Amino acid sequence: DGGITQSPKYLFRKEGQNVTLSCEQNLNHDAMYWYRQDPGQGLRLIYYSQIVNDFQKGDIAEGYSVSREKKESFPLTVTSAQKNPTAFYLCASSIFGYTGELFFGEGSRLTVL
Amino acid sequence: AQTVTQSQPEMSVQEAETVTLSCTYDTSESNYYLFWYKQPPSRQMILVIRQEAYKQQNATENRFSVNFQKAAKSFSLKISDSQLGDTAMYFCAFIAYSGAGSYQLTFGKGTKLSVIP
Numbered sequence: 258d259g260g261i262t263q264s265p266k267y268l269f270r271k272e273g274q275n276v277t278l279s280c281e282q283n284l285n286h287d288a289m290y291w292y293r294q295d296p297g298q299g300l301r302l303i304y305y306s307q308i309v310n311d312f313q314k315g316d317i318a319e320g321y322s323v324s325r326e327k328k329e330s331f332p333l334t335v336t337s338a339q340k341n342p343t344a345f346y347l348c349a350s351s352i353f354g355y356t357g358e359l360f361f362g363e364g365s366r367l368t369v370l
Numbered sequence: 371a372q373t374v375t376q377s378q379p380e381m382s383v384q385e386a387e388t389v390t391l392s393c394t395y396d397t398s399e400s401n402y403y404l405f406w407y408k409q410p411p412s413r414q415m416i417l418v419i420r421q422e423a424y425k426q427q428n429a430t431e432n433r434f435s436v437n438f439q440k441a442a443k444s445f446s447l448k449i450s451d452s453q454l455g456d457t458a459m460y461f462c463a464f465i466a467y468s469g470a471g472s473y474q475l476t477f478g479k480g481t482k483l484s485v486i487p
Contacts, residue, residue, distance in 0.1 A: 290475070292477075297379075297479060298479060299376075299461060299477045299478055299479035299480050300461065300463075300477040301477075302475055302476075305475070315475075345413070347415065349415075356403055356422075356465070358405070358417045358420065359405075359407075359415075359417070359463075361414065361415035361416070363412075363413065363414055364413050364414075
């Protein structure tokens with residue numbers, strides 16, 4: 258079945274450590290996105306990528322980094338510079354970044370100890 | 371900057387009744403798309419309905435329909451014959467092309483809908 262796979266589903270990190278969240282899609286979509294979801298805050302865009310080897314900052318990119326070396330993969334690294342990293346992270350993809358429906362993964366819950 | 375406002379943090383409705391969730395947005399763009407997404411307790415986000423701004427006709431998908439008022443920048447979602455499986459967070463979302471290969475994607479903060487048996 259086609260879809261988006263995020264891993265791990267749950268992750269614990271000590272303060273000062275970097276952590277990478279994986280996002281893989283087999284939908285042959287061009288665009289991929291990372292969102293952060295906090296209670297009462299809705300979804301906030303961290304980074305998005307429309308094509309391989311290109312990505313753009315969203316509204317809350319500080320403390321995060323991404324890469325897009327393959328069409329299928331868009332990993333997100335939460336760095337030690339992110340002051341409040343505990344959150345639920347959602348990865349999404351779409352056929353056309355401007356008009357297309359977003360398809361979401363099941364999310365990754367990151368907790369900083 | 372684009373903004374999306376959902377003024378109802380929580381709502382409830384009796385099973386089989388009709389409920390309307392409100393959404394307003396602010397933009398200077400003329401071409402854009404609007405969406406309603408549903409996030410059930412499983413947290414898997416799925417698309418409910420989509421509306422192109424250039425279309426005057428309101429979108430419908432089975433029991434879900436929208437009331438799109440472009441001049442008022444309003445995009446409400448009506449759920450008819452509510453079912454227990456409609457219990458979820460509902461997010462209004464807005465996408466507009468802002469030029470130079472970039473586009474703005476903005477979500478509202480969500481409305482938590484509970485369907486009561």
